[in-house]
Amino acid sequence: MAYAEMEELATVEWTLETLKPISDDFEGRPPEEVLRWGFETFAPDIALATSFGPEGIVLMHLVSQMAPETTVFYLDTDLLFKETHNLRHELETRLGIRFTRVHCGLSLDAQAAEHGPALHSREPNLCCHLRKVEPLRRFLATQRAWITAIRRDQTVHRANTGLVEWDRTNKRVKLNPLANWTSKQVWTHIMEHRLPYNPLHDTGYPSIGCWPCTKPVTEGADPRSGRWAGLDKTECGIHLQAKE
Numbered sequence: 001m002a003y004a005e006m007e008e009l010a011t012v013e014w015t016l017e018t019l020k021p022i023s024d025d026f027e028g029r030p031p032e033e034v035l036r037w038g039f040e041t042f043a044p045d046i047a048l049a050t051s052f053g054p055e056g057i058v059l060m061h062l063v064s065q066m067a068p069e070t071t072v073f074y075l076d077t078d079l080l081f082k083e084t085h086n087l088r089h090e091l092e093t094r095l096g097i098r099f100t101r102v103h104c105g106l107s108l109d110a111q112a113a114e115h116g117p118a119l120h121s122r123e124p125n126l127c128c129h130l131r132k133v134e135p136l137r138r139f140l141a142t143q144r145a146w147i148t149a150i151r152r153d154q155t156v157h158r159a160n161t162g163l164v165e166w167d168r169t170n171k172r173v174k175l176n177p178l179a180n181w182t183s184k185q186v187w188t189h190i191m192e193h194r195l196p197y198n199p200l201h202d203t204g205y206p207s208i209g210c211w212p213c214t215k216p217v218t219e220g221a222d223p224r225s226g227r228w229a230g231l232d233k234t235e236c237g238i239h240l241q242a243k244e
């Protein structure tokens with residue numbers, strides 16, 4: 001990129017309005033182009049978030065090839081499956097990623113002392129807020145942009161996700177390079193490149209979060225129906241936008 005163009009980008013004020021045409025322009029183009037724009041515009045202050053789902057693995061693969069120095073972080077709630085931690089170790093070896101662990105600073109014992117035991121079953125929104133939303137907000141205060149692995153067809157809240165958008169909650173630019181991909185495209189990429197993935201996906205867990213809030217689902221059911229099963233909750237909150 002020419003120096004003049006870089007200077008111009010450095011002075012742009014990122015808003016919903018300035019990002020919308022950029023996002024529209026990326027429709028129909030490969031995720032690598034969205035990532036390249038992100039690196040050219042924000043590096044080194046851009047980080048990839050992962051919950052170790054299949055979409056995140058695709059992005060980690062692309063990022064490890066395009067900009068291996070990029071920060072890749074995960075939210076450690078202290079309640080991740082052991083298979084998820086094993087996958088993290090495998091990705092470290094296979095893709096050379098050095099993960100940044102983001103933690104709320106509150107042990108489960110301290111949380112139980114303050115809010116009572118098994119908060120996830122009584123007040124899951126508060127539990128997610130303490131262990132995911134707030135730590136994410138604090139971490140993103142150190143970045144100018146973040147990359148996520150969400151796709152439009154995962155939940156109703158994600159249906160209008162832009163490839164590039166303004167994150168009103170965290171006041172940061174948010175890149176969603178796989179927003180318009182299907183699950184099939186994701187798995188094709190994983191299989192073609194023989195990438196590791198969570199073995200729980202082969203035993204009825206299409207979507208995996210914290211172990212107390214993730215159940216297996218029957219064949220053909222909504223892939224996310226095992227998350228907070230039986231509750232009127234489909235999102236942990238990190239991808240919900242603050243009201244304008």
Ligand code: SF4
Pocket residue numbers: 077079119120123124125127128129131132209210211212213236
């Ligand atoms: S997914 Fe469940 S256990 Fe994890 S932070 Fe949210 S409520 Fe707590």
